[in-house]
Amino acid sequence: MSEPILEMRGISKEFTGVKALSNVNFKVDQGEIHCLVGENGAGKSTLMKVLSGVYPHGEYSGDIYFDGQVQQFNKISDSVDRGIVIIYQELALFPDLSIYENIFIGNELQRKGVLDWNEAVVRSKELLNKVNLHINPETLIKEIGVGKQQLVEIAKALSKKVKLLILDEPTAALNDKDSENLLNLLRELKKQGITSIMISHKLNEVISIADKATVLRDGQTICTLNAAKGEVTEAAIIKNMVGREIEDIYPKRNHQVSPDRLLELKNWTAYDPKLGRNIAEDVNIHVNYGEIVGIAGLMGAGRTELALSIFGNSKKYKISGDLLVDGNQIQFKHTSDAIKSGIAYVTEDRKGDGLFLLQDIKNNISISNLKNLSDYGVVNDNEEIKTAEEYRKSLGIKTPSIEQKVGNLSGGNQQKVSIGKWLFVGPKLLILDEPTRGIDVGAKLEIYTVMNKLIESGMSIIMISSELGEVLGMSDRVYVMAKGEIKGELSSEEATQEKIMGLATL
Missing domain, CATH: 3.40.50.300 (P-loop containing nucleotide triphosphate hydrolases)
Structure with a gap:
């Protein structure tokens, strides 16, 4: 039986009175690929930020054991020094710098106090070969696609002698081919003794790659499923994620299409x-x-x-x-x-093109059709509030108030706001x-x-x-x-x- 490389015991974390994590227990064995799943807002990313030192020791309760020793990370560099590296969905690369500069930035190679960029190029080639990316390390990041950028991030992690690699939604922006390449790379790294934690909403990928899968719901540990025992199935993951069985993920419509x-x-x-x-x-x-x-x-x-x-x-x-x-x-x-x-169009990039993340729900919905809410060029505040409330209720936007900033909502609720914004133009x-x-x-x-209701209307x-x-x-x-x-x-x-x-x- 493998020894655990990581144990998080009784982790709790609050934000201004809201409990994001409540007594979470999470264990990862040496050399396994462990998936962390749950609905948006379940606490997955918060737990990984506790682990990586984004939320320093003292801002949470509970204990972190890594390599059998209690850890108290006060900043990200503390966890990196121990061999824990996290790669976020929004990649932390500098587009106008080369691949080799990105790999060693903040971790520069030196010889007698002088930066040795020639050695960085040589080392980068070796690291890129390990991640099966055969490309000139002097290539600028902005000249390669997102799939290759993910591989550069992993090469960067390998340069730091990573023991535990954490990937937050690594395939969200990748096509099928790049996604499969990335999963295959994780399998290769596993053979080299590197342990991985992967956060993912793509259940087919979780089922394909996970040795174990831990489910979080409402900031609590629900269960850990073991693939070797046949427990990592779509039905089991969904049931534990949402607290109920979803017999049919795609709801049926009783509706005739018009000729x-x-x-x-x-x-x-x-x-x-x-x-x-x-x-x-x-x-x-x-x-x-x-x-x-x-x-x-x-x-x-x-x-x-x-x-x-x-x-x-x-x-x-x-x-x-x-x-x-x-x-x-x-x-x-x-x-x-x-x-x-x-005709209305809901963009695929809701954060970049679809929504004003620093503005509230009310403003995001009304902005597509302000003329309909205005009297002589002045927005009627009461009508704006009434309209936003109607869409909040009809679309099931989970929020305490329509004055909540959109950037603070989960991905699913952001998408509902994006849809509501365009439904308002009729x-x-x-x-x-x-x-x-x-x-x-x-x-x-x-x-x-929501889609079915729109079609039926x-x-x-x-x-x-x-x-x-x-x-x-x-x-x-x-x-x-x-x-x-x-x-x-x-x-x-x-x-x-x-x-x-x-x-x-x-």
């Missing part, structure tokens, strides 16, 4: 002058009233670009082809034109780009339920998603894109993961 077409694209081509190529080519699709149309494909297939070209063409692509709304040919010169025609067609990215399974079910939805289960579970029809082209159309009855991937890789 009337809301939107149609004919021979739609969008040319990106910056890239010097078409990002959408000869696209022919349609959406009926009361229908969820899924758009599937690999990262880089052109799905988001297609959506933006429909939604007022904010990226200034050169467009040819026809766009019809309610059978009428129309041209959008601006996103405001698309909104007036009943759209006929809602384009949802990666609607459940980075949110937990309980919040996903709530988003799916007569609205239509275009759903862009990289999760095949989501595409299959929620779509009435599926279009598959690859390299800017529509490679096929599948009904819900004939669509399978194999058929979608077959078309996506044509």
Whole structure:
């Protein structure tokens, strides 16, 4: 039996009277891959911040044992010195510096008091080889993709002689290929004796890679599941995460799709002058009233670009082809034109492009349609409050007040605010780009339920998603894109993961 490399005993942590962690016990054995799962707000990231010294000793109660010794980390460098390295979802790399500079920044190699960058380049090559990234270490970070940047972060951790590697949602922004490469690397590091803790909402990845999985709920340890005993299953994880069994993650709809077409694209081509190529080519699709149309494909297939070209063409692509709304040919010169025609777009990047994180829920919802709340150019505060409260209730936004800052909400509740913001403009067609990215399974079910209610009210939805289960579970029809082209159309009855991937890789 492996000896524990880490034990956290009775960890409790409060924020201004709110208990984020309550008597949490967490044990990780030497050389295992241990997944930490739970809904947003369950306490996963807080627990790892306690471990890594972000929250120093004295700001929490309980004990941390690492390598059999009690630890009292007062800052991040204390945990790093002991071999504990955490990699966050938002990567801590400097885009305008080279790979080798990023690997050794703060941990510079010196010879007789002088920085030895030549040795840093040599060492970086060795570290990059260990993470299977064969690239010139002098390459700038901004010149490589997110998947390769993740590998650079791990190489950086290896340079610090890591014993315990913590990864917080490492595959959230990666495509399927890069995600699988990362998981395979963790398996390789395991063979080298490196222990890993991975926080993830992607249950298929947890099931694929975890030796054990610990579930947190409401700041408490619920259970630890052992893969060797067959305990790490989707049903077991979901039941322990949300406190109930979810028989069907994708709620069924009792609703007939209208034969009337809301939107149609004919021979739609969008040319990106910056890239010097078409990002959408000869696209022919349609959406009926009361229908969820899924758009599937690999990262880089052109799905988001297609959506933006429909939604007022904010990226200034050169467009040819026809766009019809309610059978009428129309041209959008601006996103405001698309909104007036009943089209709204919920971005995949809610934190970067979709929401004002430092403003409250009320302001985020009202900002999309202030004209509707204004009298002679002055916003009616009472109407703004009334509107925000209506969406808070109808969308189930969990918050003590609509004056709560959006940045303080969980990912699922942020997504509901983002949806509410666009529902306030009264759209006929809602384009949802990666609607459940980075949110937990309980919040996903709530988003799916909202989608079904919108469809039953007569609205239509275009759903862009990289999760095949989501595409299959929620779509009435599926279009598959690859390299800017529509490679096929599948009904819900004939669509399978194999058929979608077959078309996506044509």
